Amino acid sequence: ITLIFIALPSLRLLYLLDELNNPLITIKSIGHQWYWSYEYSDFKNIEFDSYMIQNSDSDNNFRLLDVDNRIIVPMNNNIRMLITATDVIHSWTVPAIGVKVDANPGRLNQTSFFINRPGIFFGQCSEICGANHSFMPIMVESISIKNFINWINNYS
Template identity: 40%
Template sequence: MRKVFASAGAAAAFFASTAPLLAQADPWQTRFQPAATDMMRQIAWFELYTLWFIVPITLLVLALLAYCIWKFRESANPTPSRTSHNTLIEVIWTIGPVIILLFIAIPSFQLLTAQYTPPEEAKLTLKATGNQWNWDYEYQLEEPLSFNSALLPDADRATAGKEDRAAYPRLLAVDNEVVVPVNTTVRVLVTASDVMHAFAMPAFGVKTDAVPGRINEIWFKAEKEGLYYGQCSELCGKDHAFMPIAIRVVTEEQYNTWLTAAKADLPGANRALMAAIDGANKVASAGN
């Protein structure tokens, strides 16, 4: 089964290579956001895998119900059957579901184990604290870096250089994004300062509750540079819908440069990073 996961992940990685460097919720979206981690690809595979069981079972039950309604209607059967049991049918509907559940349970347990078992020791630890209605982030380094991230007001877009609604969408753009290096295992310690929140990043395949007085641990390893959006996923008060999460994945060099500058001037470091990324994108586009 692990080989199946690996093959599916490799195939998904090939097709994901053409995905945009931006993951966010889209209007009328019916599928997952583009996967940015191997874990998310496994989750997407498992969802499709379970549909091969769910859809036929649903259609079978629907067909059986329709048949019974038609076959055993009162006009066709004025005297109903008095059959109390049927051994063969009872054996089939007992053993059949057990087998199906085994086919679902084994890869499910493997996926659950993988979600709580990082492939390597985390190189970066980040603490995320949910507040009503923003996030505090702390990079747990020798010289810690802390800042607050909140919804970006429309009036501040020009000052922040985030007027592009496609890259910085309404209700998802924040004033200060979390910045992490690509292909690096990141541990996230999640908690809350007031009420329950939830830290969710769909493209990474991570989601956990932020509970006051408790620390929950998750991890991710982003494989593609870009800007990724999530949201608080636990009803936490009147501004629950205005509590986005934004993570920018950059190269190791860009991350180190940003980190050094951010300790002295976070807004300036963010603007410099955005300028470096925009410049690199323009060069890449011109080269193509």
Template identity: 40%
Template sequence: MRRLLSSAGAIAAFLASAGAYAAQPTPWQTRFQPAATDIMAQTEWFEKYTLWFIIPITLLVLFLLAWCILKYRASVNSTPSRISHNTLIEVIWTVGPVVVLLFLAVPSFQLLTAQYTPGEEAKLTVKATGNQWNWDYEYQVEEPLSFNSAMMPDADRAAAGKEDRAIYPRLLAVDNEMVVPVNTMVRVLVTAADVIHAFAMPAFGIKTDAVPGRINEIWFRANKEGLYYGQCSELCGKDHAFMPIAIRVVNDAQYTTWLAAAKTDLDGANKALMAAVDGGGSVTVAGN
């Protein structure tokens, strides 16, 4: 009970925090994080769509099991039937699953095609390289920008201005976020420098392995400004749990200003961007 009350209190504090909300894991979470891309919105729709098949089929199977157990138990059915075939039943349990699978396959293939077919050419390309246990980001622009992103140590929070745990949560906040403009097609080239990692951002509906010596390509078009969190999703060593991913989505003007300043002073550019986004203490952190 104490743990339940503690979790409830954490949720209440989170929801009440200075107008902030986050696409991040929350206590007792059973659903997806709020969608920030069209692909993730389609994924959420498909998940709800499949439940219209899964739940009735599950209930039907449970009912049939209970019916058979009760009706045909030895105490009430001492002389069991010797019938071994029934044409109607054979047709139903053959055609029924085929029809259900067709209703699932068509939207599934459509979603898969959409995930691998961007609606437009990417306007920004970022190379993400997984290391044990942090990420290197390289912006492939006219004057390339490269920096490392690692989990924010608690001792460095005050100096970085990231003490608000609702906005910069434990084990998810990083020292340098990837910054991208809103409503812009972004291509991410994912690889690794040592072992296999995985680049995953739940709110964007993207996840791909980071494999040494190979480049995998994913893309996203975030339609909401905010700060989004993900994690490495491939067991990669003892600090696998401490390898977060943070992407800050901002408007075009803020992104342009940040990019120009980050090439000479990344820390100063990040603080200036935080000040511009926070607007004096309130920040929109992903998802609503």
């Protein structure tokens, strides 16, 4: 009887805490040793890998933070991220937007975020995942919806 009095309010709270927002786009992030890959399945099924740019490739990049393909998202919209891994445990972390989600092989974790300003936000894998763990940067660029639609249309 005591368990029923604990369980009923808890179940009600679980349903109330469920996400109510309807995201504009869903992006799937897949952690690999030692890079990230992304899939935008809502549009033309855009898929790409994101590797860290080596220091010798450019003089005007952010050392150990710049990537060759960054995530582009529209600002002032709800974004859903689905995060998983193929090999070992990773952690997709972008502190400036308050996101840290573990990427586990065989499990699909979900989070959502809302960016209300344009800009570039940096992150890293924050789970020690092997020898090149420190070379798994994340770049999220927030742009206007008009520029985002242009990016989607021009992506090849």
